[in-house]
Structures are given as C-alpha cells and as structure tokens.
Amino acid sequence: MSDLVKNIFRLGVFILVQVYVLNKIPSLHRFIVPYLYYLFILWLPFTMPRLALLAIGFVTGLTLDYFKMTPGLHTAACVLIAYARPFIINLLMPKEVTEFTFREPSPRAMGWGPYAVYALILTAIHHIYLVLLEWLDFGTFLSFIIKVTATTAISMLLILTVELLFPRRMKYRTNTA
Amino acid sequence: MRNIFLFIQRYFVLLCFLVLQAVALYMLFQFNRYHKAAFSGVAQELTGKFNKQVDKVDDYFHLREENRRVHQMNDSLINLLKSNFSSTDTSIKLVTDSLKINDSTKSIRRYFWRPAKVVYGTTGFEKNYIQLNSGSKQGVADNMAVLSSNGTLVGLVVNVSPNFSEVMTLLHIQSQVQASLKNSNVFGKLDWDAKDPRFVFLKGISRDVEVKKGDSVLTSIYSYNYPPGFLIGTIASISTDKASGFYLLKVKTATDFSALQQVFVVENLQRSEQVKLDEDTKKKMDQQKK
Numbered sequence: 001m002s003d004l005v006k007n008i009f010r011l012g013v014f015i016l017v018q019v020y021v022l023n024k025i026p027s028l029h030r031f032i033v034p035y036l037y038y039l040f041i042l043w044l045p046f047t048m049p050r051l052a053l054l055a056i057g058f059v060t061g062l063t064l065d066y067f068k069m070t071p072g073l074h075t076a077a078c079v080l081i082a083y084a085r086p087f088i089i090n091l092l093m094p095k096e097v098t099e100f101t102f103r104e105p106s107p108r109a110m111g112w113g114p115y116a117v118y119a120l121i122l123t124a125i126h127h128i129y130l131v132l133l134e135w136l137d138f139g140t141f142l143s144f145i146i147k148v149t150a151t152t153a154i155s156m157l158l159i160l161t162v163e164l165l166f167p168r169r170m171k172y173r174t175n176t177a
Numbered sequence: 178m179r180n181i182f183l184f185i186q187r188y189f190v191l192l193c194f195l196v197l198q199a200v201a202l203y204m205l206f207q208f209n210r211y212h213k214a215a216f217s218g219v220a221q222e223l224t225g226k227f228n229k230q231v232d233k234v235d236d237y238f239h240l241r242e243e244n245r246r247v248h249q250m251n252d253s254l255i256n257l258l259k260s261n262f263s264s265t266d267t268s269i270k271l272v273t274d275s276l277k278i279n280d281s282t283k284s285i286r287r288y289f290w291r292p293a294k295v296v297y298g299t300t301g302f303e304k305n306y307i308q309l310n311s312g313s314k315q316g317v318a319d320n321m322a323v324l325s326s327n328g329t330l331v332g333l334v335v336n337v338s339p340n341f342s343e344v345m346t347l348l349h350i351q352s353q354v355q356a357s358l359k360n361s362n363v364f365g366k367l368d369w370d371a372k373d374p375r376f377v378f379l380k381g382i383s384r385d386v387e388v389k390k391g392d393s394v395l396t397s398i399y400s401y402n403y404p405p406g407f408l409i410g411t412i413a414s415i416s417t418d419k420a421s422g423f424y425l426l427k428v429k430t431a432t433d434f435s436a437l438q439q440v441f442v443v444e445n446l447q448r449s450e451q452v453k454l455d456e457d458t459k460k461k462m463d464q465q466k467k
Contacts, residue, residue: 020231023299026435033301050190058197065204066220067227068299069306069336069343072205076198083194133202134303137209138350138371 003045003103011060014040019067032150036158037064037074038126041082042119043168045103050086057082077130081122088121106168119159120152127151212335212345221308225341228297228308239438246326246439288404289444291316293323295437296341303371305348307332307437312340317442322396322403326439329431330354330396330409334442342442347409348374348434355397356409361386364397367409367428374434376413379426386424388415394428401451404443 018037025034041057048056061078065071089105092114102109105118127148135144185192207213255261291311298307311317323331323344332346345352350371356379357364365381379394392412398405410428418425445451 016227019227019297023301026301051193054190054193054197058201061201066217067224067297068302070205070304071208071217072201072203076201076205079194079197079201083190133205138303 007040007044010043011040011063015060015063015067018064023068029150032154034158035127035151035155036162038078038081038122039119039159039162041078041085042122042159043104043106044085046089046105047103050083053082053085054079073130073133076133077126080129081126084125085122088118092118104168107163108167115163116156116160120156123155123159124148124152127155209351212343217336218338221312221336221338221341221343225296225308225310225338228341229310232294232296232310236438239436242436243438250326287445287447289446291442291444293317293342293440293442295440298346298434298437300348300374300435303350305346305374305434306335307344307346307434309334309342309344309440309442310340311442312337312342314339316444317342318444320402320448322443322445324404324407324441324443325432325437326441327431328407330403330407331432331434331437331440333402346434347377347430347432354403354409355400356394357397358382358386358388359393359395360389364399365423365426367394375429377410377428377430379412379428380418380423382424382426384417384422384424388412388424388426390415394426401445401448404445 014037018035022034022036037060040060041053044053044056057078057080058075061073061075062071064074068074093110105115107115109115110118131144131147131151135141293309293311293315296308296310299305307323309317309323317334317337319334319337321334323334325331330347332344332349332352334342335345336343347354347367348369350369352367352369354367355364356367363382363386365379367377367379369377382388390412394409394412396403396405396407396409408431410430410432412426413429414427416425416427417423
C-alpha cells in the first residue's frame with residue numbers, strides 16, 4: 001500500500017473511532033475526554049515536508065471539528081502540533097531525514113523511550129492549547145490544570161495501548177525504494 | 178523589496194503556520210458568538226450522512242425501549258378519545274359547525290410540532306450538541322424548541338442545513354432557558370455549569386417563594402422559543418446564592434440526554450411577530466426619550 005492510501009485510510013479510521021467511540025463513551029469524570037485522533041499526525045512519515053504537515057494537521061482538526069460542532073478548536077491544536085513535530089523529532093533524534101531506517105515514528109524506529117517522550121510532548125502541547133482555548137470561554141484555573149493533566153494521562157495510556165496492540169509492521173527502508 | 182522576498186522565503190513555513198492558526202481561531206470565535214461557521218452547511222450535510230448510517234445500526238440496540246415508549250404514548254392518547262366518555266345528559270347531541278366565521282372564540286394555532294430523529298449526540302463535553310435528521314427542507318429553522326418524545330425539554334435549534342439540524346441541548350455552557358416553578362408560577366433562568374450532565378441550575382427565584390424538593394420546573398410562558406408548561410425537571414436540592422440572596426436550585430433534568438432517540442421540533446408560529454413587536458417597542462420608547 002502506498003503511503004498516501006495508507007494515510008487516508010488511517011485518517012478515516014482515527015476520526016471515526018474518535019467521533020463514534022471515544023466521544024460517546026460515558027465519561028469517567030467530567031474532566032476526562034479520551035483523545036486519540038491526533039496520533040494520526042504523530043504517525044505521519046519522517047519525510048513529509050513541513051508545509052504538507054501543516055496542511056494535513058489543518059484538515060485533520062477541521063474534520064473532527066465539523067463532527068463535534070466546534071469549528072476551529074481542534075484545528076488550531078492540530079496545526080500547532082503539526083508545526084512542532086519536526087522540532088521535537090530533531091531534538092530527540094538529531095539526524096538527517098534520509099538517515100532514518102524506518103519510514104514513520106514508532107517505538108521500533110525510535111526506541112520506546114524517545115518515542116514515549118515524543119508522544120508525551122506533542123500530547124501535552126495539544127491538550128494544553130485545546131484546554132486553554134476552552135478556558136478563554138469559561139472555567140477556572142484549577143479546572144484547567146486538572147483537565148490538562150487528566151486528559152494527557154488518559155491519552156498517553158491510549159497511545160501506549162494502541163502501540164502495543166497494533167504494532168505497525170514496517171518494511172526496512174532500503175536504498176532501492 | 179528583495180529583503181522582503183528573502184524574509185518570506187526564510188520564514189515561509191512559520192508564516193503559513195500563523196495564517197492557519199489565525200483561520201482556525203477566527204472560525205472558533207466566530208462560531209462561539211453566532212453559532213455559524215464557514216461551510217457549516219456543507220459540512221453538516223456530510224457529517225449528517227455519516228451519522229445517519231451509524232445511527233441506523235445504533236437503532237437496533239434501542240428497539241425494545243422504543244416500543245415500550247411508543248406503546249405508552251399511544252395508551253395515553255387513546256385514553257383521551259371521545260368514545261371513552263359518555264355524557265350523562267342523553268339529550269345532548271354533538272354537531273360540527275360547518276360555518277366558518279371569524280369570531281373571537283376561534284382558536285389560533287400557535288405551535289406546530291414536527292417529528293425528528295436524533296442521529297448524533299454527546300453528553301461528555303462542555304458544549305453538547307445533538308444532530309437531527311431533518312433540516313430546512315423539512316421546515317426546521319433556527320430558534321425552534323426541541324422536546325423529547327415524552328414532552329420534556331431538550332434544547333434549541335441553532336443551525337440548519339437542507340437535511341440536518343444542530344441542536345444546542347440544555348447541557349451547553351451557553352444555554353439559557355426561561356423556566357418557571359409549577360406550584361407558584363414564578364420564573365427564573367436555567368443554565369448549566371458544565372459539571373454533571375444530570376443536573377442543571379435554576380437561578381433568580383427570590384427567597385420568599387416556597388420551594389420544596391421534588392417540585393416540577395416547567396418551561397415559562399414568557400419565552401418566545403419554548404412552548405409553555407412542558408417539564409424540564411424536578412428540584413433535587415435547594416441552596417441559596419449568598420451574593421444575590423436568590424435561591425440556587427439544583428434541577429434533575431427529566432430528559433435522559435444520553436438515550437435520546439425520537440424528538441419533536443416545535444415551531445412558535447408567532448415568534449417573528451413577537452420579536453418584531455418587542456424591537457418596535459424598544460425603538461418607540463427610545464424615540465420618546467428624545
């Protein structure tokens with residue numbers, strides 16, 4: 001499967017799961033909304049140009065926003081993590097794009113430690129920005145802090161579970177490809 | 178000039194990022210204020226199609242409950258049939274008057290009810306919307322009330338596309354409903370604090386009114402949007418707002434928002450006239466001041 005087809009398919013699955021499963025499950029607590037859809041952006045190939053990343057982030061967020069009737073909210077957060085992604089990767093694995101032996105960020109490509117840090121930083125950025133935008137509308141500072149912590153924790157749990165349950169089989173990149 | 182181009186070239190990604198952020202934030206604030214977003218009509222049609230397909234499957238899980246509810250509704254309507262009552266005076270004969278005269282006793286239809294089906298809804302957020310499967314093609318418009326099939330208040334239509342409509346439920350941080358107590362007819366404002374989806378708060382009822390736990394809270398007669406006298410919920414706990422000296426009444430909603438299936442969209446046929454009169458009065462009073 002080509003990268004394009006694979007990623008379109010992935011976007012569909014992530015949005016549908018987020019909209020019809022994670023948004024609809026009775027919440028454990030009023031602060032906790034399980035978010036997973038932005039893992040799509042974390043999984044995009046290393047070779048993706050930065051402009052394309054931004055555009056994809058925008059489309060991803062907007063798709064979810066139209067389902068959730070919050071136009072712009074998730075879009076803003078997704079564009080932010082799409083912008084921050086190359087910097088974080090560069091920080092954790094300082095090498096050239098062509099030096100990566102795998103196509104996409106995954107625990108196998110980066111190692112569990114760096115991958116967890118990569119996911120944690122982007123998750124935190126996404127949630128802080130998302131909750132901050134909501135907080136401008138209403139809410140208190142305490143609920144802001146609790147909400148960011150709780151949603152980040154539950155999202156990290158979901159991401160690690162997904163990584164364990166669905167290990168992506170990826171071909172080793174060769175020069176011939 | 179050359180420097181400007183160099184600058185743009187150097188920071189092109191950053192500039193794109195800022196532009197996209199600005200677009201997103203503009204959409205967000207625009208929507209928070211007016212409940213209107215760019216392409217929301219087209220987007221609503223698309224999401225509605227998806228929601229409808231998923232809802233088709235979801236329906237099978239509620240069949241038993243829906244059957245019971247429909248049967249109960251039928252039962253209550255059948256009990257109202259004229260044939261159930263016999264008059265004690267045998268000389269009375271009912272005749273339908275075929276003459277159409279404009280007399281003052283003739284009643285005017287004020288509310289028109291349309292059936293609709295919920296295709297998507299949430300309860301876990303601060304802003305909860307539900308999507309209905311009928312839109313402007315079926316006659317649904319903004320500011321129409323939505324009631325559940327049991328006749329309890331659900332919310333208000335805020336946005337319509339040709340075949341679907343979005344409803345702001347009571348469980349929405351911006352929702353504000355005029356409500357009154359059944360026993361004393363005093364009215365206050367109902368809103369939600371975005372904490373517990375089972376409870377909303379009734380504010381603005383003065384402390385000299387006698388209030389008991391379990392009292393019914395109804396839609397108010399003073400509202401343009403909602404038909405009066407329909408159940409919103411019952412009082413769960415009573416406390417006083419120290420700042421204002423009014424009651425702070427915690428109201429258990431009569432509608433179970435997580436299990437909504439069939440609803441009614443209620444149109445106030447005189448709404449535009451009422452709103453216009455209201456505006457005209459304000460204008461007139463302003464002119465008199467001058």
